[in-house]
Amino acid sequence: MVVRKEITFSELEQWFREHRVTEVECLVPDLTGVARGKILPREKFTEDRGMRLPEAVVAMGVTGEFPEEGPYYDVISPNDMDMHLRADPSTVRLVPWAVDPTAQIIHDCFDRDGKLVPFAPRSVLRRVCDLFAAEGWDPVVAPELEFYLVARNTDPDVPLKPPVGRSGRAETSRQAYSIDAVNEFDPLFEDVYDYCEKMELNVDTLIHEIGAGQMEINFFHAHPLGLADEVFFFKRTVREAALRHDMFATFMAKPIAGEPGSAMHVHQSVINKATGRNLFSNEDGSPSQEFYWYIGGLQRYIPAAMALFAPYVNSYRRLARFTAAPINIQWGIDNRTVGIRSPVAPPTARRVENRVIGADANPYVALAATLACGYLGIKNRIEPTPECKGDAYLGDYQLPRSLGEALALLRAETDLASVLGESFVTVYSEIKEIEYAEFMKVISPWEREHLLLHV
Structure with a gap:
């Protein structure tokens, strides 16, 4: 059994250097478990640890469709608002099949007030825990x-x-x-x-x-x-x-x-x-x-x-x-x-x-x-x-x-x-x-x- 050392933000730069990381996959699991997000150059990730995605990105079906009306929009803003993503440094791992040294990090989703987006799957599990x-x-x-x-x-x-x-x-x-x-x-x-x-x-x-x-x-x-x-x-x-x-x-x-x-x-x-x-x-x-x-x-x-x-x-x-x-x-x-x-x-x-x-x-x-x-x-x-x-x-x-x-x-x-x-x-x-x-x-x-x- 592997016991992973918990990595903090302050240690993340050192981890990148040790593994010669050149790109970072910033991942958010959606409702189906599909990895959504962005791929950034390491320098860009270092400069700006926060990023944004439309909140509906984690709330779409397996076909990529959204409801046109109804209770869905009592929760999701029809204005297509942004979520603010924060990396969880404890999740950082290499992408072993990538040609260039690449890291992947799972992010949590927050609203503009700093609260977890309640319909993001990782937020739901955090809530229960x-x-x-x-x-x-x-x-x-x-x-x-x-x-x-x-x-x-x-x-x-x-x-x-x-x-x-x-x-x-x-x-x-x-x-x-x-x-x-x-x-x-x-x-x-x-x-x-x-x-x-x-x-x-x-x-x-x-x-x-x-x-x-x-x-x-x-x-x-x-x-x-x-x-x-x-x-x-x-x-x-x-x-x-x-x-x-x-x-x-x-x-x-x-x-x-x-x-x-x-x-x-x-x-x-x-x-x-x-x-x-x-x-x-x-x-x-x-x-x-x-x-x-x-x-x-x-x-x-x-x-x-x-x-x-x-x-x-x-x-x-x-x-x-x-x-x-x-x-x-x-x-x-x-x-x-x-x-x-x-x-x-x-x-x-x-x-x-x-x-x-x-x-x-x-x-x-x-x-x-x-x-x-x-x-x-x-x-x-x-x-x-x-x-x-x-x-x-x-x-x-x-x-x-x-x-x-x-x-x-x-x-x-x-x-x-x-x-x-x-x-x-x-x-x-x-x-x-x-x-x-x-x-x-x-x-x-x-x-x-x-x-x-x-x-």
């Missing part, structure tokens, strides 16, 4: 991120296929946990690990998941904001590495029909900062009341948070019965069929795993939302249902089945809005409505095949 800190708690998370390697595909009308490996053949069967199947892509993953090492990303285990060409990378547990930054950086990194090996890496929740979807399972626990004790365990090692309340909060609020965990129409294709993805909010110990799992662990490492979140979710938004659910559970002392000890796939669906249904639940849940911020929920839900409307304009091959001559 501050609520934990006010209680004397320190949240800890560890994401497990799944993704697919696919053959290069430039035609969106052509289905995606697994890529060709070193053997010259593409996978045609499922190879869960196969070492040889991972080794098919050794040159690619050597680049990925090399890039991650140079960027000081705390990636842990790499495994082959169930699907053909599906991989999973695990991250060491840490504070949520730093880990969201690492997931954000990692997605850029693995996409870049894949391109250099003539393939794509995709974090779509369901990129290939008939194959399992990709998730971002998030392990989470809470530390009492005064005692250093895991809040989920009593002194005798038994599960604490807070452990059960946290689970109760996840059960109570996950359905309303689904538009944050499953943000696209494609996301809901993953959440189907018997597809290695949950369909309900049951909980259980060492049970992978439930949506909320507690792995077997010693009392100091007792934790809860949210298995509902898709790989396509914005890491800042997803971590903020899952922590918000647990926070509300503890604050409101919400008791969970009895533990599910059987196959949860045999139970009823308890999650919304579409983005439209999920957005209606999100808008109706005032408790989540109070924690995440009403401005954020308004902007997010309005943007997702635009995306949903865009999707509904598209006629799918299934519709042409089965409806054209039969109805």
Whole structure:
């Protein structure tokens, strides 16, 4: 595990000199998790550490569209006002694939009065972490991120296929946990690990998941904001590495029909900062009341948070019965069929795993939302249902089945809005409505095949 030295503004110049940096990528994660911003010569960044971008830059949909009217403009100024960006020097890292020595730094977004822009994803996660800190708690998370390697595909009308490996053949069967199947892509993953090492990303285990060409990378547990930054950086990194090996890496929740979807399972626990004790365990090692309340909060609020965990129409294709993805909010110990799992662990490492979140979710938004659910559970002392000890796939669906249904639940849940911020929920839900409307304009091959001559 890499322990990064915290870098301050006063030390940033020295860091630039040590790494001979000539350019700086000034990054802001938007609602989809896309890196927006500007690229500056190092001297320009040094002269002016602040910069501006239109506030709508972090509040657009995946298609780049904005609402034309409505509640969105009760939050976003119709005058196209600027945000003031401030670099977080602790996030500075090299861009290892750049030809010239280049740094990348994540920025926070502020308004003209010096307040965090409430609908920027990083601001939302900061807000939730501050609520934990006010209680004397320190949240800890560890994401497990799944993704697919696919053959290069430039035609969106052509289905995606697994890529060709070193053997010259593409996978045609499922190879869960196969070492040889991972080794098919050794040159690619050597680049990925090399890039991650140079960027000081705390990636842990790499495994082959169930699907053909599906991989999973695990991250060491840490504070949520730093880990969201690492997931954000990692997605850029693995996409870049894949391109250099003539393939794509995709974090779509369901990129290939008939194959399992990709998730971002998030392990989470809470530390009492005064005692250093895991809040989920009593002194005798038994599960604490807070452990059960946290689970109760996840059960109570996950359905309303689904538009944050499953943000696209494609996301809901993953959440189907018997597809290695949950369909309900049951909980259980060492049970992978439930949506909320507690792995077997010693009392100091007792934790809860949210298995509902898709790989396509914005890491800042997803971590903020899952922590918000647990926070509300503890604050409101919400008791969970009895533990599910059987196959949860045999139970009823308890999650919304579409983005439209999920957005209606999100808008109706005032408790989540109070924690995440009403401005954020308004902007997010309005943007997702635009995306949903865009999707509904598209006629799918299934519709042409089965409806054209039969109805």
